[in-house]
Amino acid sequence: MLISSYNPAELGDILVCILRPDVADQAEETKGNVTRIFDTQTKETLGYNFAEVSQYLGTLGDRGQVFLTPSQVASLNKQLENAGFLAELVPDTESKFVVGYVETADPHPDSDHLLVTQTRVGQNQKVQIVSGSPNMQAGIKVVVAKVGAMMPSGLIIWPGSLRGVESNGMICSGRELRLPNAPQKKGALILPDDETFEVGTPFNFSQGAKLFQSK
Missing domain, CATH: 2.40.50.140 (Nucleic acid-binding proteins)
Known part of the structure; x- marks a missing residue:
């Protein structure tokens, strides 16, 4: 699952990508412009925050949910690899x-x-x-x-x-x-x-x- 949102007025140029629900015990680690949020018990990734995202994805709109194309997801996975994280994002183009x-x-x-x-x-x-x-x-x-x-x-x-x-x-x-x-x-x-x-x-x-x- 991949749910993405963008709200530059509140968060700045940061794309929030959610993979799993929040849990009681979670932590985060930042490498460069990428922050990974994970479950401290299972070590599963809960989501990623991508800073300065417009530099490689372009304009994403004013605010709200972002429906990423497969090529945009591939670009984000490249950023994950460059930062030393696992390239684990999978495109989700199904209407919800x-x-x-x-x-x-x-x-x-x-x-x-x-x-x-x-x-x-x-x-x-x-x-x-x-x-x-x-x-x-x-x-x-x-x-x-x-x-x-x-x-x-x-x-x-x-x-x-x-x-x-x-x-x-x-x-x-x-x-x-x-x-x-x-x-x-x-x-x-x-x-x-x-x-x-x-x-x-x-x-x-x-x-x-x-x-x-x-x-």
């Missing part, structure tokens, strides 16, 4: 916000408001997602933030569990997606059941924004 279809929505065994859904996110791909949306039900099209997604708020979606039940992803509201004019309340964004939003395809934020233009 997709149109999903809730096939089932069953009561959570340890909650009176959570539902355990089986949600199709591709032709042969289904994920279990625990949802607390008050309008959750089977038979609806929704927007799914898959594991590895960075929400507009900066929240990263990791595998997890809610009250002991595994959950891999998040079914999003229009508010969480920060779509213009979306209702500022809880509730999954239910997409029209037509060919505009095909299950398994990347969610088109521009098309999504049109859902609230007349509201």
